[in-house]
Amino acid sequence: MADTDEITTARRALGRQLAQLRRDANLTQQGLARLVQYGRSSVANTETGRQHPEREFWARCDTALHTCGVLAQEYDRIAKRAQRIQPQSTAVPSKTPDRPQPTAGTGSTEGGENDSAFWETEDCINARRLALKSGTDDDARLSYLEGEVHRAIADNERLPSAVLLARMRPLRAYVDQLMAGRQHPPQRARLYTLAAHLSGLLGALALDLGAFRVAHAYAAEAFDLADTAQQHDVRAWARATQSLIAFYTGEHHDALAYAQDGLRHSGSGPHTIRLTINGKARALAHLGDRYGVDEAVNHAFTMLAEQPHDTTVSTSLALGPYCYPRTAANAATAYLVLNCGKNVTAHLSGAIDAFDAAELRGPQALSRLDLATAYLHHADPDPEQAAELALNALALTADHRYESVNQRTHQFLTSAKPFAAMPQMRHIAEQLAVRAHRSRRAPPALPFAT
Missing domain, CATH: 1.20.930 (Transcription Elongation Factor S-II; Chain A)
Structure with missing residues (x-):
């Protein structure tokens, strides 16, 4: 191509357009580079006009940024302009013959193939097709993120909170980048669900580290995300986390309210035991309701007996049902507040051994x-x-x-x-x-x- 001032200016303008679209999608240069499978330096140099990649690069950017082919179309316009101003003696022959011009009967009134006012461009149609196929990549990313979140929840009581926090905060930022995209509805629900779990986990870590207001903010965000995803189980899980944080910040009426609302969402779902024993029973104990504690504890153990027998100790932020040792330990905490010493020792007799074995x-x-x-x-x-x-x-x-x-x-x-x-x-x-x-x-x- 002729390296004229006009072409150079057009390339730089295209680079600036790419940078703006990338920022609008809340992507870093590194994030876009991963999506289009080019190096970060290629993205950076292209945005400043120092590098002039081929059409494939722009087509991939259109797909990643959901731009309906506008970048590739502008690349084609610049390429054609460069060919027209190139000296005839050095022009490269076209590898494909020109398309035949439309006949008199194929104008805008008939919707002919070359009538741009009538048809969408092929690039726009192809971009939609690529976006549809990109669901495979989105599934891979979501599966990776879900695995990381589940592993972090399992590590919550094994690793120092500050270590786990350092691992999770970049992941939360990456999820925010994905949320700026345009996933298919089932993938969107999965994305909001894992964002809710991430925010809830960060809230629990903030609680451990004494950052109470941040803990409340993360937990409230977790519920809002779960509500947006319209997932009852995730709403229940988020309410259980809010109840936990309210309990340790001394807001026992709030802890009870969150637990009760969580039970409304959970129905007979996997978080009912946690909400009943960790949220409701312990809050009622601090409010002096011995009858309510007895009722909640008995109900929790009744539900536990209906679960399949499992010797695994559940995590504090379990995505499934609470186990027997966890339920017993929470019952002991409730009865300790009510000064019922015998109930405490009875419930803890086996729980401590289970926690020791699980380390x-x-x-x-x-x-x-x-x-x-x-x-x-x-x-x-x-x-x-x-x-x-x-x-x-x-x-x-x-x-x-x-x-x-x-x-x-x-x-x-x-x-x-x-x-x-x-x-x-x-x-x-x-x-x-x-x-x-x-x-x-x-x-x-x-x-x-x-």
């Missing part, structure tokens, strides 16, 4: 702290055994930050005030103070919402 540090620590507090509430208290369990809980989570563990340790120390002179109790208080000081000195793990 889930959060539940290991929390169940030990609940059992330790129950020992202090017995008619014949055992402060030495209680202190040993509490110290063990702190040792298990020495390298992890769990807001729930910190709160439960404070509750233990409140119950242990009659034994505050014991060296073990002083040591527990000192360790908790060190943790609080370390948390204050550390930079915020998440930006606080305004």
